[in-house]
Structures are given as C-alpha cells and as structure tokens.
Amino acid sequence: MGFAAVDVIRAKRDGGVLSDEQIDWVVDAYTKGSVADEQMSALAMAILLRGMTPGEIARWTAAMIASGERLDLSSVPRPxxxxxxxxxxxxxxxxxxxPLVASLGAAVPQLSGRGLGHTGGTLDKLESISGWRAALSNDEFIAQLARVGAVICQAGEGLAPADRKLYALRDVTGTVEAIPLIASSIMSKKIAEGTSALVLDVKVGSGAFMKSVDGARELAQTMVQLGKAHGVTTVALLTDMSTPLGLAVGNALEVEESLEVLAGGGPADVVELTLALAREMLATVGIETDPAAALRDGRAMDKWREMIAAQGGDSGAPLARAKEIEVVRAPQAGYVAGVDAMGVGLAAWRLGAGRARKEDPVTEGAGVLLKVKPGDPVNTGDVLCELHADDPARIPAALADATGAFTFSDAAVAAQPLVIDRVA
Incomplete structure (x- = not known):
C-alpha cells in the first residue's frame, strides 16, 4: 500500500496516531529515496512537537530494523x-x-560511533592506537566475538540504514531532541546487532544530551520497553554528567586513563561506573561474579590486549602526545564547587579532540587533562587543568571555555551520586 507523504505529515502535525502501515511505508520510502529530505524533516518536526504513543515508537523502531539486515549471533558460544x-x-x-565483561565469560558486541560536537566518540579514541582498525565485515565481527569475546567496531552499512539517513537529517533540522526518535535510533541499531541483552547508560546533566532527570528517565523507560518488546533483556542506569568522567577528556588521553583502570588504578568515578555497568551486564546474562577482581588480577587487561591485537592494533605502541600544553590556574583559594562538563567538552573540541562536521579529522593527542574535581581544596595559582593541542592557535578560545568551567566555594561541597536511578 502506498501513501502520500504529505498526508502522513498532516496526520502527525494535527496530533493523530500514525497507523502501522503509514509508519512502515514512510520509513521504507524514505530509505529508498521516494520520500524527500524536506518531507521527512517536516515529519520529524511534527514528531518532536506532537510526540508518539508507545505503539507508534515500537512500530517505528521495527520499521528501521527492517530497513536493513539483522545480525545472527547464535554461533557465538557465550551469552x-x-x-x-x-x-x-x-x-x-x-x-x-x-574487555572486563568479556574476561568474565560474556561476549560483548560493541558497535560504536565517532564523536560530533562536545562529546567524544569511542572509535576516535581507539583509532589513536597504532594499527587499530574500526571497519570489520559482519563475518569478521562474529568470528572475533566468538574467539575473543569482545569487539568494538563501527556499524556496517547494512544495519538500520534508515537510521543513518534520518540521524543525519535530524542533526541539521533541530529535531535531535525528539525522544521517540532518539529511542528508536539507538534501539534499532542495538536490536539489529543481535545481542541478547543490553545495558543502557543514560547520561543526565550539563554535558549530556538529556539535561533533566525527568527527561532522561522518560528516554530510559522508552528504550527499556523497546528492548523488551524485541526480546532483548534491557536495563538502564541514569548517571550524572554534570561533571566530566575521570580526569582525561580527549582521544589518546582517554585511552591512557582507560589503561590505568585496566591496570587496577584510575580515577574513582571511572572505576565506580565501569563496575556498576559490568555488574548489570553480567547479571542480565546470569553470570554471578565480582568484576572488581578481574581489574585487580590482570584478566581484564589481558583481554584488552587480545581485543586490540585482533583488530590490528599495537597495544604497546606509544600514544600520541600534544605539541603544546597550556595550564589553567585557580584565580582564588577555597574549594572547587563545580567543573562544568559542557565547558570542558567544548574546550576539548576547540583544541582538536572533536569535530564540527562528521568528515572533519580529529587530533589524537588533543584534549583537557583535569587536575582537580569538585570538592578538592585549591590555593590561588594551583593548576586546575592542562589544555593539550598541536595547533597553538586553538588554545585561546579553549582557554575561555575551560576557565569558565570551574566554580569555587568557601566550604567543601557534598559529593553527588554518580548513579542516579535504575530503570528495568
């Protein structure tokens, strides 16, 4: 059955509920190019303003999955x-x-992306490792998952192609914030990936996409329902992103900090969240064990080296270092009251760690290295952070963002919980 795109747009514009047939048709027609970008832009805006029922969101997600292939991981001998x-x-x-979860008996199929704007992309970080490659065929992906138990790579062109087109369109039409479209975008790729269980880390705060706890909870609930409807055991944690995670923000800098965690050290908040998510992931597939032990005894590090080597990477090669380092110093004595995640993220982006357009290159060694966290005491002139860049011309604008990210108080501030809520 065919429809006129304008009729589907009008139906949602006027607050109507789209039928299954309308949703199936418009997603398929847009993927094939017979619904124009401007028409899908209008529909996306109508969805942003009018919302979708749970039934509509479920059908929209199913239509996006059906636009491409769905991986079969049944040959993988681990959960x-x-x-x-x-x-x-x-x-x-x-x-x-x-690698931590894989070292404890599960298989982790991690299809990741590249960064855009102030948030870093996992693939950008890993590409700072000499020789490591992000592009794997489906056969390579499944074979590595079966053999190593861990794989992080880019999604293939065949997985949810409707999402790839729609994601790019939303980015330039002011419709990224629509919860039905966020949820269906994330879940269509994860369900098509073929995993049997999924743990979602929904960020909340200034450096996150969702600024309010209520909005983040709505998104988490929507995604958990979608996962369960498609037979994927799904749990979500709401976690704080008002302050950057850890001390390192940037590609090679974050790899270095990750290696500290895998060696049994690293910043307390990174370790806490890694273990919290690991416990949730292991529980969803029935593995009862303490993941902290695998960080202490080296099993997770061994699995990291195996995973990196499987994708051509040299885990022992030196990581990139920035050519220029500028420090930001405390303008007063007292306590650090806050370190704004958005300000630090923008500073790292300006230094070259991120990109404004998806085709832009990133600078591997660029970023921000924090020296303090909220609650820490400081004296006038103490170093708050380091700005790392290859191009000195990038530093002044980043300096303004980084300087503005720090606030101070006369008394120590109470620590905020990292894990805010759990949705299952």
Whole structure:
C-alpha cells in the first residue's frame, strides 16, 4: 500500500496516531529515496512537537530494523550483552568495560560511533592506537566475538540504514531532541546487532544530551520497553554528567586513563561506573561474579590486549602526545564547587579532540587533562587543568571555555551520586 507523504505529515502535525502501515511505508520510502529530505524533516518536526504513543515508537523502531539486515549471533558460544551510553564528556567507559565483561565469560558486541560536537566518540579514541582498525565485515565481527569475546567496531552499512539517513537529517533540522526518535535510533541499531541483552547508560546533566532527570528517565523507560518488546533483556542506569568522567577528556588521553583502570588504578568515578555497568551486564546474562577482581588480577587487561591485537592494533605502541600544553590556574583559594562538563567538552573540541562536521579529522593527542574535581581544596595559582593541542592557535578560545568551567566555594561541597536511578 502506498501513501502520500504529505498526508502522513498532516496526520502527525494535527496530533493523530500514525497507523502501522503509514509508519512502515514512510520509513521504507524514505530509505529508498521516494520520500524527500524536506518531507521527512517536516515529519520529524511534527514528531518532536506532537510526540508518539508507545505503539507508534515500537512500530517505528521495527520499521528501521527492517530497513536493513539483522545480525545472527547464535554461533557465538557465550551469552551476548552490550552496553550503550547516550554520550558525555570524558566517557571512556566502553574501553575498560568491554574487555572486563568479556574476561568474565560474556561476549560483548560493541558497535560504536565517532564523536560530533562536545562529546567524544569511542572509535576516535581507539583509532589513536597504532594499527587499530574500526571497519570489520559482519563475518569478521562474529568470528572475533566468538574467539575473543569482545569487539568494538563501527556499524556496517547494512544495519538500520534508515537510521543513518534520518540521524543525519535530524542533526541539521533541530529535531535531535525528539525522544521517540532518539529511542528508536539507538534501539534499532542495538536490536539489529543481535545481542541478547543490553545495558543502557543514560547520561543526565550539563554535558549530556538529556539535561533533566525527568527527561532522561522518560528516554530510559522508552528504550527499556523497546528492548523488551524485541526480546532483548534491557536495563538502564541514569548517571550524572554534570561533571566530566575521570580526569582525561580527549582521544589518546582517554585511552591512557582507560589503561590505568585496566591496570587496577584510575580515577574513582571511572572505576565506580565501569563496575556498576559490568555488574548489570553480567547479571542480565546470569553470570554471578565480582568484576572488581578481574581489574585487580590482570584478566581484564589481558583481554584488552587480545581485543586490540585482533583488530590490528599495537597495544604497546606509544600514544600520541600534544605539541603544546597550556595550564589553567585557580584565580582564588577555597574549594572547587563545580567543573562544568559542557565547558570542558567544548574546550576539548576547540583544541582538536572533536569535530564540527562528521568528515572533519580529529587530533589524537588533543584534549583537557583535569587536575582537580569538585570538592578538592585549591590555593590561588594551583593548576586546575592542562589544555593539550598541536595547533597553538586553538588554545585561546579553549582557554575561555575551560576557565569558565570551574566554580569555587568557601566550604567543601557534598559529593553527588554518580548513579542516579535504575530503570528495568
């Protein structure tokens, strides 16, 4: 059955509920090019303003999955479980988490992306490792998952191609914020990937996509329902992203910090969230064990080296270092009251760690290295952070963002919980 795109747009514009047939048709027609970008832009805006029912969201997600192939991981001899983060500043958790969970008997099929704007991309971080490659065929992906138990790579062209087109369109039409479209975008790729279980890390705060706890909870609930409807055991944690995760923000800098965690050290907040997500992932596939032990005894590090080598990477090669380092110093004595994640993320982006357009290159060694966290005491002139860049012309604008990210108080501030809520 065919429809007129304008009729589907009008139906949603006027607050109507789209039928299954309308949704199936418009997603398929847009993927094939018979619904124009401007028409899908209008529909996306109508969805942003009018919303969707749970039934509409479920059908939209199913239509996006059906636009491409669905991987079959039944040949993998371990239980499969994946993690997805909605993105943040300093969020390198995928790097230590994937080998950690794999070292304890699960298989982690991690299809990741590149960064855009102030949030870093997992693939950009890993590409700072000499020789490592992000592009794997489906056969290579499944074979590595079966053999190593861990793989982080880019999604193939055949997985949810409707999402690839729609994601790019939303980015330039002011419709990224639509919860039905966020949820269906994330879940269509994860379900098509073929994993049996999924743990979602939904970020909340200034450096996150979702600024409010209520909005983040709505998104988490929507995605958990979608996962369960498609037979994927799904759990979500709401976690704080008002402050950057860890101390390192940037590609090679974050790899270095991840290696500290895998060696049994690293910043307390990175370790805490890695272990919290690992426990959730292991529980979804029935593995009862303490993941902290695998960080202490080296099993997770061994799995990291195996995973990196399987994709051509040299885990022992030196990481890139920036040519220029500028320090930001405390203008007063007292306590650090806050370190704004958005300000730090923008500074790292300006230094070359991120990109404004998807085709832009990134500078491997660029970024921000924090020296303090909220609650720390400081004296006037103490170093708050380092700005790392190859191009000195990038530093002044980044300096303004970084300087503005720090606030101070006369008394120590109470620590905020990292894990805010759990949705299952």
């Amino acid at each position: 499969t479980v994946d993690k997805h983060s909605t993105g943040g500043v300093g969020d390198k958790i995928t790097l230590p988490l994937t």
